[in-house]
Amino acid sequence: MKSAIHAANLTKKYGKRMALAGLDVDIPEHAVTAILGPNGAGKSTFMRMLTGLVSPDQGTLSILGQYPSWQLNASISYLPDRARWFESHRVEHAVEWGASLLPGFDKDRAWELVRALGLDAEMDVRGMSKGQEARLMLAICLARDVPLLVLDEPFSGIDMISREKIVAALIDSFSERRQTVLICTHEIAETESLFDYAVFMKDGRNAMSGHVEELRASRGSVQDIYRQLYS
């Protein structure tokens, strides 16, 4: 297995709280990896570190063979958690914005995604439901043909129909591109069939990781393992 991301002994402290407490992990290339764990396990801190939004106190992190940097961010499509789009935009502005500012942005693909996700050009971001806005954010992310896609909580607080549309868009995207994908989610039951690899984080460390099909053979479903590890 060739890894796209290699982290060794990463630590990050916020005040007295250790968000990452010696995280060791290797994320395989061209696979869909789930980053799992309860709130406060360090998932978002790790995701933010990948794009250089947070820097580690200690340890090493290499992404596609490089250190995190703004230059490297051209190769990463990142959906932050609790992300919002510009209120004053319409969908068409968002696509134009993406086309002029985001490296690797494929405008035709963006329009396909917008349509597939049930949005249209005229829609105002201001009047969107949370689910619609999440779909727009995802369309903008998936429209980028870049080596690494990082999605922090793409499903949280979103209605079922939006979630189903997002899952379908992800499957199409995985079929078309050989991207390395990281998804952080709490919606395990609905999404575990999408994962090639899973990392279970606990207290800022890697509690367990492996290829999901092998984990299924040896320990059961991702949901079962999650229960064993955290309850």
Add this chain to the structure above:
Amino acid sequence: MNETTVGGMKFVLDLSQPLYEQVLAQVRSSIAKGEIALGEKIPSVREMAQGLKINPNTVMRAYQELERDQLTETRRGQGTFITTDSEKVRTIRYRLAEEAVDEFLAKLGSLGFTASEVAAILRSKGGEAR
């Protein structure tokens, strides 16, 4: 575990077992049962992944295995088709029958039944046995 039909084939996936093996086994059994006919086109990797809501890599792995077993063939630019060779399908049917019988015998063996007792049970159920 819900039943899903994709391209005329029925699937029930259990997330606590490897999905690739289940997709493979269930396509095989669809062929054996004739749910999908000889020479018929099977869904593309993407269609199957969408239908089952699973990772396309998993579907790809199952499809590669079917191709290795020569149960399917890919025609460039046209897609993947079930073999037209009825002998291959016959082989698969017998293989599935053997697997079922092995499972059955193992279960009765673990309950302490001897071969002649098993044969007697089969006869009493109207099955043929020597």
